[in-house]
Amino acid sequence: MKLARLGAFHQTRLSFMRQLLRRMKADKWQFEERVFDIDSKGVGHAVYVAHAPGHSYSLIAFSHDLPADQRSDRVIATAWDATFTLFDGIPDEADIARLAENVPKQEAGRISGRELTLSRANRSVRIWDYVVDRLAAGKQPDARKTAEVGYLMRTTAVYGSGKFGGADRDALADRPEFQAPFQVEMLSVYLIRAFVMDLVEHIARMRAPDRALALDPVLRRRFGIGNSTGLGMAPFLITHPALLNNWIAAREEALRRVRALPEATHQTRAAFRQTAARALIHALGWRSEHPGQQAKLEDLRADMQALTEHLATADMAAPYPWDRLWRWGEATLSLEGQEQLVSLLLEPHGDLVDDLCDTMSADEEENWRIDGAMPLARLRAIVEDVYGWALAIDWSAQSSQARIWYTSEEKLEPRMGERFDEPLSPYEQPLGPGRDAALMHAALAASDAPTVAEFLLKHPEHRNSARRAQIAARLPYAEIRDNTLDAAVMPIDMLRMKLSFFGACHFDPRSDRWVRINMYQNAPFPDELAREAADDWTLPRLPEAGE
Amino acid sequence: MSWSLNETEALARKAARGGGMDWGLAEETGKAVRWLCTAGWPGAEALAELLPAQDGVKWEAVRPRTDTDPWTARDGILCPSAAGAALTDRAQDFAEGRTIAMAATARPLLLVPYTAWAADLAGRPLSIRWPGVTVTCGGEGTHADMPDPAALTVARTDTLEIAPASETTGQPVARHPRCDLPADTVRTLTAFARRTYAPGTPESRATGAGAGLTDND
Numbered sequence: 001m002k003l004a005r006l007g008a009f010h011q012t013r014l015s016f017m018r019q020l021l022r023r024m025k026a027d028k029w030q031f032e033e034r035v036f037d038i039d040s041k042g043v044g045h046a047v048y049v050a051h052a053p054g055h056s057y058s059l060i061a062f063s064h065d066l067p068a069d070q071r072s073d074r075v076i077a078t079a080w081d082a083t084f085t086l087f088d089g090i091p092d093e094a095d096i097a098r099l100a101e102n103v104p105k106q107e108a109g110r111i112s113g114r115e116l117t118l119s120r121a122n123r124s125v126r127i128w129d130y131v132v133d134r135l136a137a138g139k140q141p142d143a144r145k146t147a148e149v150g151y152l153m154r155t156t157a158v159y160g161s162g163k164f165g166g167a168d169r170d171a172l173a174d175r176p177e178f179q180a181p182f183q184v185e186m187l188s189v190y191l192i193r194a195f196v197m198d199l200v201e202h203i204a205r206m207r208a209p210d211r212a213l214a215l216d217p218v219l220r221r222r223f224g225i226g227n228s229t230g231l232g233m234a235p236f237l238i239t240h241p242a243l244l245n246n247w248i249a250a251r252e253e254a255l256r257r258v259r260a261l262p263e264a265t266h267q268t269r270a271a272f273r274q275t276a277a278r279a280l281i282h283a284l285g286w287r288s289e290h291p292g293q294q295a296k297l298e299d300l301r302a303d304m305q306a307l308t309e310h311l312a313t314a315d316m317a318a319p320y321p322w323d324r325l326w327r328w329g330e331a332t333l334s335l336e337g338q339e340q341l342v343s344l345l346l347e348p349h350g351d352l353v354d355d356l357c358d359t360m361s362a363d364e365e366e367n368w369r370i371d372g373a374m375p376l377a378r379l380r381a382i383v384e385d386v387y388g389w390a391l392a393i394d395w396s397a398q399s400s401q402a403r404i405w406y407t408s409e410e411k412l413e414p415r416m417g418e419r420f421d422e423p424l425s426p427y428e429q430p431l432g433p434g435r436d437a438a439l440m441h442a443a444l445a446a447s448d449a450p451t452v453a454e455f456l457l458k459h460p461e462h463r464n465s466a467r468r469a470q471i472a473a474r475l476p477y478a479e480i481r482d483n484t485l486d487a488a489v490m491p492i493d494m495l496r497m498k499l500s501f502f503g504a505c506h507f508d509p510r511s512d513r514w515v516r517i518n519m520y521q522n523a524p525f526p527d528e529l530a531r532e533a534a535d536d537w538t539l540p541r542l543p544e545a546g547e
Numbered sequence: 548m549s550w551s552l553n554e555t556e557a558l559a560r561k562a563a564r565g566g567g568m569d570w571g572l573a574e575e576t577g578k579a580v581r582w583l584c585t586a587g588w589p590g591a592e593a594l595a596e597l598l599p600a601q602d603g604v605k606w607e608a609v610r611p612r613t614d615t616d617p618w619t620a621r622d623g624i625l626c627p628s629a630a631g632a633a634l635t636d637r638a639q640d641f642a643e644g645r646t647i648a649m650a651a652t653a654r655p656l657l658l659v660p661y662t663a664w665a666a667d668l669a670g671r672p673l674s675i676r677w678p679g680v681t682v683t684c685g686g687e688g689t690h691a692d693m694p695d696p697a698a699l700t701v702a703r704t705d706t707l708e709i710a711p712a713s714e715t716t717g718q719p720v721a722r723h724p725r726c727d728l729p730a731d732t733v734r735t736l737t738a739f740a741r742r743t744y745a746p747g748t749p750e751s752r753a754t755g756a757g758a759g760l761t762d763n764d
Contacts, residue, residue, distance in 0.1 A: 113549065161553050162554050164554070165554065168551045169553070170724070365578075368578075369664060370635070372635070372636025373638075407745065415751060418750070421750065424751075453637055456632070457613065463569055463570070463575075
């Protein structure tokens with residue numbers, strides 16, 4: 001649970017995008033483009049409906065003509081090329097009229113309990129016009145050029161869970177399709193990708209009705225949907241300890257099961273080799289300008305080469321071949337490579353691990369109550385066990401708490417500042433669990449209270465820490481075992497960990513605090529899902545297979 | 548205006564923190580307000596009344612002295628968030644059949660969720676009672692007996708008792724999926740929540756969200 005390792009995570013078959021596509025395929029969801037009322041400038045709205053068994057969900061897309069100087073995909077923007085909501089059911093005209101007044105305003109608007117998410121996207125300046133121009137000229141865009149970006153629009157925040165008046169997660173508790181985490185958000189983005197591809201073709205067609213082409217289907221699949229994610233996502237991992245635990249526990253248990261297999265069938269061995277080869281292509285196609293990520297990518301590419309060479313000679317017929325392979329990886333590969341190996345090891349073992357998807361949700365409410373009857377000595381022992389790493393830190397050194405998490409008044413968004421350079425201390429958010437545990441540990445040592453209840457009566461300032469420690473004592477992966485206030489902390493590590501569970505690829509940090517990703521690249525579109533494999537798209541296909 | 552429970556809880560948590568509570572208490576206060584909204588009771592309104600009334604007070608002045616019976620506050624009136632936290636921390640006592648009485652307590656409505664949580668922890672139904680109101684929690688859900696409905700929202704009560712319940716009295720309390728918050732309640736809570744937000748500075752604008760590479764390509 002160190003940040004450097006969490007910041008090297010890759011998507012796996014447990015990831016939420018993949019869970020969604022498997023479910024949609026298995027449950028035979030139907031999709032329908034119900035409205036597409038958009039003019040030649042790209043202004044108008046569209047409605048895409050996904051029919052699940054028992055419920056229908058509609059992506060309502062509002063497309064705008066955004067002046068170039070207002071285009072910023074950061075959460076701090078106030079206008080976008082397209083804005084979206086996922087509607088529970090099928091909207092009527094009154095719903096559309098109401099939402100047209102609110103969805104384009106995003107945070108400044110208001111949605112209702114009928115809306116499950118609120119989100120927005122901007123065109124990629126690098127390739128949007130290029131793709132429109134080519135299609136309107138009756139030509140396909142150059143695959144190399146489009147691969148440099150990998151998407152036509154980038155989303156930013158996809159707000160769910162009741163934000164800005166939308167539906168609470170509790171309200172969807174009885175929907176099987178939304179039991180896994182973040183399924184409404186993943187469905188929203190999946191439908192947004194389909195809309196964006198239709199939109200680019202539509203605009204080309206409006207410009208040159210006689211000449212315009214649709215995108216070649218193979219090239220079309222290579223477009224994902226981009227996303228820019230900032231600091232707002234990082235505190236979530238700290239404020240949802242039970243959820244974090246369940247995600248990591250599922251991944252650890254999946255790896256444990258695979259390593260415990262006494263032998264590997266020919267089929268799984270062949271599937272593993274093929275997936276490893278695809279992971280190498282994926283690593284080669286992954287681009288980033290961030291020096292830290294560039295170094296990690298060099299490691300990853302070397303690691304995937306090393307894996308290929310190792311597989312050429314490794315004796316996979318020996319007992320416990322997957323465990324041996326994992327041990328080889330642990331001793332040989334960088335963190336990037338090790339975490340990629342975790343993903344690869346799970347890949348051919350769906351029958352063995354996919355049931356763990358059902359364990360990845362969490363009800364934080366079941367875990368947040370404090371056990372006041374706990375003897376104080378027990379709490380102290382827990383702190384020493386869970387936060388031993390934090391007790392070893394010299395907290396009087398400025399570098400150990402150089403950073404401070406706060407919420408900005410201007411944007412109401414989480415921010416990270418310099419504690420000793422900016423007047424932020426009165427506004428500190430409780431996002432340094434290690435430092436706070438160390439403070440509580442000192443107070444515990446000085447207290448003669450017999451129980452946690454008596455201690456907290458005198459020390460309400462440690463109530464948050466006492467709760468976290470008790471949760472972490474029950475749930476081994478609830479707490480990141482690293483200093484989130486350190487001068488060298490990289491919030492992008494937290495973002496990457498969370499995004500990898502979403503199923504994102506191509507992490508491209510743009511600073512230490514925000515990251516770009518690509519989602520659903522190579523995934524079948526809604527109209528293709530019924531006839532295509534739902535879960536064989538995350539890694540690029542092998543050229544020698546004629547794919 | 549119709550609010551989701553999640554955003555109501557978030558607003559209440561931030562407001563409680565802005566009103567001076569430590570984070571752990573503020574988190575529980577947010578959950579308490581959510582619980583009350585789910586019951587269809589004016590929890591957000593109660594918090595919006597409580598926070599200005601105890602603005603600036605010290606914890607030691609309003610937290611319960613649990614070695615007295617009834618519990619009392621040093622400066623006369625108990626804070627329901629402080630008393631509620633102490634109550635749930637002692638849920639084990641209820642399992643053993645104990646009754647807890649409190650002297651002057653502000654906004655007793657805010658104590659009801661803590662009673663429900665204590666009932667869960669103790670594994671037996673509990674009732675909270677002050678003049679005009681009896682609410683029984685646990686077992687077969689929440690039931691309310693309110694001969695005087697106005698008593699639910701009193702600013703203070705001078706007597707209050709939480710005890711193991713042997714029988715359920717009153718009407719079952721229906722669950723509500725959302726809540727309607729009055730504009731003045733939202734205004735008050737937002738003003739307290741705002742105290743937790745750092746004013747913008749040139750440094751925070753430049754680097755708080757991470758400048759880095761262009762975001763428009």
